[in-house]
Amino acid sequence: MLKQRYNPQVLGEELQRNDVWWDQLLVNDRMTGFASCFLTGNAGEMKLDKLYVHYDHQRKGYGGMLLERALAIARGHDCATLMLAVNKHNRNAIAAYNKYGFRIAESVVKDIGGGFVMDDYIMRKVL
Numbered sequence: 001m002l003k004q005r006y007n008p009q010v011l012g013e014e015l016q017r018n019d020v021w022w023d024q025l026l027v028n029d030r031m032t033g034f035a036s037c038f039l040t041g042n043a044g045e046m047k048l049d050k051l052y053v054h055y056d057h058q059r060k061g062y063g064g065m066l067l068e069r070a071l072a073i074a075r076g077h078d079c080a081t082l083m084l085a086v087n088k089h090n091r092n093a094i095a096a097y098n099k100y101g102f103r104i105a106e107s108v109v110k111d112i113g114g115g116f117v118m119d120d121y122i123m124r125k126v127l
Contacts, residue, residue: 021073025053025062032057035066037073037082044080046073051084067100075127082127085120094121101125 017038025033033053040047048070053062074082084102086093094104102123110118 021070023066023069025066027057027062033062033066035070037070039077039079040083044078046070046077046079046082048082048084063096064100071125071127080127081124083122083124085118085122088119088121094123097123097125 020036020038022036023034024031025035033051035048035051037046037048039045048067051063051066051070053066071082082102083105084097085108086097088107102125104121105124106122108118108120108122110120112118
């Protein structure tokens with residue numbers, strides 16, 4: 001799955017697009033986290049596609065900073081909703097997203113190829 005989503009060619013293509021935003025979180029000049037979001041093509045909807053903070057830096061507000069940035073981008077593009085997919089077993093992330101006003105909208109199981117299956121909740125926040 002990592003080879004699919006973080007392939008240098010895929011990342012390069014995303015960085016060239018006008019409807020995808022990447023942010024990196026630097027702490028003491030070291031990349032400690034990142035996030036990306038994109039317009040889904042559905043009117044008024046943006047997807048928070050990736051959000052990661054290194055384990056050693058979690059629970060310090062950095063994830064919230066990246067999330068607030070995605071919310072600002074969504075609002076800046078007149079989106080009414082920010083949505084995301086989160087693994088059903090990632091209780092910490094689900095709790096964090098709930099704290100920021102996201103709610104579970106649906107449950108999905110999706111075969112993404114290469115022997116990987118995404119067993120996720122789709123969460124949405126109305127902006």
